[in-house]
Amino acid sequence: METKSILLVGVGGQGTILASKLLTLGLLEAGFDVKMSEIHGMSQRGGSVSSQVRYGSRVDSPVIEMGGADILVSFELMEALRWLNYLQPSGRVIVNDYRIPPMPVITGDAVYPEGILEELQQVADVTAIDAAAIAASLGNPRVMNVVLLGAIVKSMGLTEIDWPHIIRENVKLAFAELNIKAFQAGMEAV
Amino acid sequence: MKQLLTGDEAVARGAWESGVMFAAAYPGTPSTEILENLSAYDEVTAEWAPNEKVALESAAGASLAGVRAIAAMKHVGLNVAADPLFTFSYTGVGGGTVIVTADEPGMYSSQNEQDNRNYAKAAKLPMLEPADSEECLRMTKLAFEISERFDTPVLLRMTTRICHSKSVVTVGPRRLPEAQPYRRQISKYVCTPANATKLRIRKESQLEALQQFAEATPFNRVEYHDKAVGVVCSGDCYYYAREVFGENASYLKLGFTYPLPEKLIADFCSSVDKLYVIEENDPYLEEAIRMLGFFPIGKMLFPRWGEMTPDVLRRALYGETLPTLSFDESKVVPRPPTLCAGCPHRGFFYELGRRKNVMITGDIGCYTLGSAKPFAALDSCICMGASLSMGHGAAKAFQALGADTKVVSVLGDSTFFHTGINSLLNNAYNGGANVNVVLDNRITGMTGHQDNPGSGYTAKGESTYAVDIADVARAFGIRYVRTVNPNNLQQVRETLDTFLTLDEPSVIITRWPCALKKFSSEDRTEFPGAFSQKLTVDRDRCIGCRLCMAAGCPALSFDAVAKKAVVDGIQCLGCGVCSQICPKGAIGKKEAE
Known part of the structure; x- marks a missing residue:
């Protein structure tokens, strides 16, 4: 099977790392060769972050190159645009319609741009979801990341994998059912 | 059994499977998780050392005592450990010893992009370069064997992508090597000139034998496909090149890269038409290949800096990346890293940034972000511990010039214990006038919360004595020492006002836990109610x-x-x-x- 590339992007602290971890464990269990790459350290402190997941019968580079992603999943609105260069022109964007102002906006050196969603929709196949609202409706805004995982799984046709099992094995018992609900809500949102 | 592991996790696993008994490290991205993972094994004594020199020396001592040992560090950490490195290379080992250097092409979390492959050559150490997590595990195991067989420490050179990428690994059981009974060997381990001279000559014969090993090891392998193009590469560059050329090129994939297998390289270079060398950072392989009389295409085409990811290679080779969408890029505002909400450095930098006519020498840690807007309250950042000593030199210079510029030097608790402690000793001894500030957030923050000599816990989570930084300063002879709550702006302001007028070295300790820290029971007692409000x-x-x-x-x-x-x-x-x-x-x- 040809290698598939999933690019998860967001802001440090949004939980992209947990989402990509669950994703890779599911893919491994399904028998794929899997590679995942992410950058830790300084950029995690509120900076722009990415987790890159690649799977297939034989994966070479753990890094997704420009124009190489089958799907771009952005946990924050403007981050989708920042990483859009990494999407194949025929690829799909899932964007969380949620804004986190970067420091230049906070300090007044820049304004958070308007019309980002429209710009995305003009050039790419975009599904916008309000994962923050979905997570909040489930009672915990922090499960936004697992809502987005559900959206990825549905979009990439990976629904055959036993995801509730993967979630149960890898999140704290007390949060397992909440996360499974979040995952299912994400599947239904796309 | 198959597992999905990062390179760091796979090195830890490989060391454990090799029967390693002692591990030491100082945290540094991207190497930190090696020791974190080793500390989870009951059979391994795993320690956070105050710095990399101490880590390597502890590992060397354990090796002399006869057990397998490992020391892990980031690339700049090896500079700190370079002193023992060069001579430990002469003495060789008791138990097998592996030194891991994690380099940072692309400088995601580092102050420079030095290529530590040069250290292998300079210190005359055999070097292995894994390309994925499976190789991290297998090469770590091989490194221990090489170390004992050839009587030398071995350098395992990783890079950010190797450390932090996950790939599939087959894990195995732990096997203990045969125990080595300890005996005194003065001519081997006491490097007086007379002994060292003999060891120096022995090193050369070791390297000759290691070169023979390099020619034969399966980790240096040729993959012939189309011979019109040949690629020589090591580490992650092998997979990047595979991504771009696929089977339209032949590969010499080098995993054992010092000493280099010259015959294998010459044979490969002779058998292909167009020869590329793809490597990150310095033209390390390229220069060696040129010495053999070949003229590969390397740094004349590919960038000398940054990662050689497939898009970088495509751009260099073909002038363009894969097709991408075009869109209005002006709608993207930069998103630099920032101090977290609740960060105890915020209050201090807010007050410090408002001071005029102050030079602020900074250091390595989250507080380097004090250089960013809106604070812009930092004048320098070079290396661990440098804030206090650079501040000392600057204060002396301003004094000599008769300038009234004041100097504030800022570093964190872990960085203080790393090498700042030596600098503070200097400042007390030589009587500078800079204000030395330790931002004590009760943990090593930037690398993800590792304990240190001030936190009260070891790498294994065991309770230990928590060094009091104020006591250290007083013991050095510093008379003005004050501990403040950095979230209390008035307290910070008044302390700066007072200390900036002094003509002798002083120490301010801002003591409040990192907002992301998991509180210890001592933290809960000392900081009741912290971070519980909105x-x-x-x-x-x-x-x-x-x-x-x-x-x-x-x-x-x-x-x-x-x-x-x-x-x-x-x-x-x-x-x-x-x-x-x-x-x-x-x-x-x-x-x-």
């Missing part, structure tokens, strides 16, 4: 002056339409810095819901 803006009182934006807090933004400050209730941890800045008392505690 603030909110009274919109009637807020006059939209934006002064609170100078806190540079990601939980605080400005609603340009309503012209009011807004607190993000999810992110806010209630440190209270913004509420002390507000001239109208409009930011206050939110009533519990």
Whole structure:
């Protein structure tokens, strides 16, 4: 099977790392060769972050190159645009319609741009979801990341994998059912 | 059994399977997780050392005593450990010893991009370069064997992508090597000139034998496909090149890269038409290949800096990446890393940044972000511990020049214990006049919360003595030492006012835990109620002056339409810095819901 590339992007602290971890464990269990790459350290402190997941019968580079992603999943609105260069022109964007102002906006050196969603929709196949609202409706805004995982799984046709099992094995018992609900809500949102 | 592991996890696993008994490290991205993972194995004594030199020396001692040992560090850490490195190379080992260097092409979390493959050559150490997690595990195991067979420490050179990428690994059981009974060997381990001279000559014969090994090891392998193009590469560059050329090229994939297998390289270079060398950082392989009389295409085409990811290679080779979408890129605002909401460095940098005629020498850690807007309160950052010594030199220079510029030197608790402690000793001894500030957030923050000599816990989570930095300063002879709460702006302001007028070295310790720290029982006692509150803006009182934006807090933004400050209730941890800045008392505690 040809290698598939999933690019998860967001802001440090949004939980992209947990989402990509669950994703890779599911893919491994399904028998794929899997590679995942992410950058830790300084950029995690509120900076722009990415987790890159690649799977297939034989994966070479753990890094997704420009124009190489089958799907771009952005946990924050403007981050989708920042990483859009990494999407194949025929690829799909899932964007969380949620804004986190970067420091230049906070300090007044820049304004958070308007019309980002429209710009995305003009050039790419975009599904916008309000994962923050979905997570909040489930009672915990922090499960936004697992809502987005559900959206990825549905979009990439990976629904055959036993995801509730993967979630149960890898999140704290007390949060397992909440996360499974979040995952299912994400599947239904796309 | 198959597992999905990062390179760091696979090195730890490989060391454990090799029967390693002793491991030491100082945290440094991207190497930190090696020791974190080793500390989880009951059979391994795993320690956070105050710095990399100490880590390597501890490992060397364990090796002399007869057990397998490992020391891990980031690339710049090996500079700190370079002193023992070069001579340990002469003495060789008792138990097999592996030194891991994690380099940072692309400098994601580092101050430079040095290529530590040069250390293998300079210190005459055999070197292995894994290309994925499976190789991390297998090469770590091989490194211990090479170390014992050839009587030398071995350098395992990783890079950020190798350390932090996950791939599939087959794991195995732990096997203990045969125990080596200890005996005194003066001529081997006591490097007086007479002994070292003999060891120096022995080293050369070791390298000759290691070169023979390099020619034969399966980790140096040729993959012939189309011979019109040949690629020589090591580490992750092999997979990047495979991504771009696929089977339209032949590969010489080098995993054992010092000493280099010259015959294997010459044979490969002779058998292909067009020869590329793809490597990150320095032209290390390229220069060696040129010495053999070949003229590969290397750094004349590919960048000398950064990662050689497939898009970088495509751009260099073909002038373009894969097709991408075109869109309005002006709609993207930069998103630099920032101090977290609740970060105890915020209050201190807010006050320090408002001072005029002050030079601020900085250091390596989260507080380097004090250089970013809105604080812009840093004049230098070079290496671990340099803040205090550079500040000393600058203060002496200003004094000699008769300038009235004051100097404040800023570093964190872990960085203080790393090498700042030596610098403070110097400042006390030589009588400088800089204000030495230790931002003590009770943990090693930037690398993800590792314990240190001041935190009261070891790498294994065992309780230990927590060094009191104020006591250390007083023991050095510093008379002005004050501990403050950095979230109390008035206290910070008054302390800076007082200490900036002194003509002798002084120490300010800001003591408040990192907002992301998992509290110990001591923390809960010392900082009751920390981070348990949230603030909110009274919109009637807020006059939209934006002064609170100078806190540079990601939980605080400005609603340009309503012209009011807004607190993000999810992110806010209630440190209270913004509420002390507000001239109208409009930011206050939110009533519990």
